[in-house]
Amino acid sequence: MGGIQIRPLGRPGDLGWVVTAHGELYAREFGWDTSFEALVARIVADFAAKQDPAREQAWIAELDGKRVGCVFCVQGDELDAASLRILLVHPDARGHGLGTRLVDTCTAFAREAGYERLRLWTNDVLAAARRIYLAAGFRLVAEAPHHSFGVDLVGQDYALDLRAG
Numbered sequence: 001m002g003g004i005q006i007r008p009l010g011r012p013g014d015l016g017w018v019v020t021a022h023g024e025l026y027a028r029e030f031g032w033d034t035s036f037e038a039l040v041a042r043i044v045a046d047f048a049a050k051q052d053p054a055r056e057q058a059w060i061a062e063l064d065g066k067r068v069g070c071v072f073c074v075q076g077d078e079l080d081a082a083s084l085r086i087l088l089v090h091p092d093a094r095g096h097g098l099g100t101r102l103v104d105t106c107t108a109f110a111r112e113a114g115y116e117r118l119r120l121w122t123n124d125v126l127a128a129a130r131r132i133y134l135a136a137g138f139r140l141v142a143e144a145p146h147h148s149f150g151v152d153l154v155g156q157d158y159a160l161d162l163r164a165g
């Protein structure tokens with residue numbers, strides 16, 4: 001067994017895996033349609049085309065040499081705020097603490113890059129992710145119902161003050 005590794009995104013196949021894994025898993029687990037996969041593809045394509053390595057980074061989690069998770073840290077709408085995007089842990093790797101490790105890696109990078117806040121948008125059906133975010137110190141700052149990805153959802157905005165702690 002090769003164990004668990006968190007590494008920077010950048011190997012051939014990483015970008016495609018992120019899109020495919022999100023599309024397949026969210027369809028299977030939540031019934032979301034391909035508009036979600038298209039959103040993830042746009043996030044990944046924007047990152048690949050415009051990444052500022054000093055301010056933006058992404059990571060792949062591997063278990064025994066196989067891709068099983070990811071998270072992205074990108075510039076937010078405000079210069080002093082980063083956005084945590086597209087956190088995912090494949091069902092084969094759940095229970096190993098990878099979600100927490102990915103969020104911690106993203107948070108540490110955002111702090112080191114000089115951001116004052118880290119924000120994220122998620123949906124209330126993603127209960128396991130929400131537990132990770134709350135444990136990391138994120139606070140729910142807004143929520144609103146919406147119809148996206150073929151289903152009715154409640155979108156949630158979370159924020160973490162990186163200047164504290």
